Amino acid sequence: MEEKKEGLDSGSGTNGAEGGERKLDFVRQIVADDIKTDKWQGKVHTRFPPEPNGYLHIGHAKSINLNYGIARDFGGKFNLRFDDTNPEKEEQEYVDSIIEDVRWLGADWEDRLLYGSDYFQQMHDWAVELIKKGKAYVCELDAEQTRAYRGTLTQPGKDSPYRNRSVEENLDLFERMRKGEFPDGAKTLRAKIDMAHPNLNLRDPIMYRIVHEHHHRQGDKWCIYPMYDWAHGFEDSIEGITHSICTLEFENHRPLYDWFIDAVNDGRTDDGSGPWGKKIHHPQQIEFARLNMTYTVMSKRKLLRLVKEGYVSGWDDPRMPTISGMRRRGYSPEAVRNFCKLIGVNKFNSTVDFALLEHCLREDLNKTSARVMAVLRPLKVVIDNYPEGQSEALDAINNPEDASAGTRKVSFSRELYIEREDFMEEPPKKFFRLAPGREVRLRYAYFITCTDVVKDADGNVVELHCTYDPATRGGDAPDGRKVKATLHWVSAPHALKAQVKLYENLFTKENPDDAEEGRDFTANLNPNSLETLTECYVEPSLARAHALDRFQFERLGYFCVDPDSTPESLVFNRTVGLRDSWARIQKKG
């Protein structure tokens, strides 16, 4: 398959990303053309059809954004529908998380939260209809035999010995399958198409299998369950979906979906006068390339393994590419939506640089996040000429990108914390921050000069002594003298202690699946993907922050309040650092 790195200039036009006259993406172009030709009487109806067998990830966000965006832009409708046809892997927990995630992304299904399993009876009745039309039969080959009979890409398959059963016998057996007379796997219902068909999907595919399993919604009502291929097209048909948008790997399933609907429509007419009644709706399937990204995995099976095998703390671990993980990490829905717009929609598979997603994230957070000061690796500073027991409140700007965000007061006192890495006892040439004898600015406060360094028995620097210049209040020297660095800081008696979690990519390789012989993607997990700092200090205004509130910690990056954080025990996640590696790549290129 063709692989291409995709970026800002990824050809395919998106719908009005920058407000300018951009070309419609190819799916929107199809929709626009259909409206023009009145193909669906001007209607547009899309859906997002997740299987509730895992949490949603950034790839799903692309699909949600596309489907919902089209409905919104063309004045159509959008359904959220669970493709809950496989009781073995599906759970209510997944249903709940998907609802929350789709809502968070801003897609609105109005009153159309739907479940494929609600159509089981209808699908069953159509299966019976196909049996009656001689287009389906009950087969007793086991899984292995079925595979052997199927043939290969180069060899035709063989007809099942059960293929030519009478309609009566098939009806009887299928009914007994439904009633629960047979154990799992004993029989299947198959479409009678063509065992020599060049498209393997059409070699008498299985429509129903026996699974004695409790369904999260249907309970024990059914013990035969429709296969995905049998169910999927009908779910769209029943809901009147006009544009059934899916990913490329379903392109060669499309002829089968078409065959199923045509088989039901055989003997039906538009006005319902035929022997089988009125024709059912035949949606149009359109395939687009799925999203792949560097440094992460997107398959639900692999994500489930990361959760089940304890490599991460759960589906919402901030390192996961899941929507819930990204939310916990501090992503905004706007950042995700902007990313989706930027990458566009097209027909060839590609891998998007993770740095591009983080670029979109920074762009949004830069505009929206309040700035605060926090010190992650504290080094104590004592201002010797500042009166003991005194403190004062200084003005600090909340967001230089947004004047309406206003200012706040930050407390200054004799004892402060600065960042350990902002001091060097023997600074190399290019280090302009604090050093013995050197003057720097404390943001929003004063110029300070380091006068003494206190060390422990092992020679580690544990405390600095400084003097401040009262004339520089607010951060400027009236005599015009300059300093080469501005440091962030917090007042030691005022600051709140906090835990801060720093994250790196979950995998060390761009393509995590590229593992040594005999190993799998877990071999490429990044052992340094999580670093927990327990001895951090944040300014006291953060005591009032709520779960998931986002901030820029000045000079350190963007952070958000972890949902497990409490006023007594603050926990922050670093969303992303300040340095935009994507912008750097773009400049170099």
Ligand code: ATP
């Ligand atoms: P699986 O079917 O293996 O469980 P899936 O990721 O395809 O995994 P679904 O729940 O079937 O999961 O996906 C719901 C919808 O999201 C489908 O329409 C699918 O095409 C789309 N989708 C899934 N993964 C991606 C992706 N990486 N990029 C874009 N769309 C995706």
Ligand code: MG
């Ligand atoms: Mg799928």
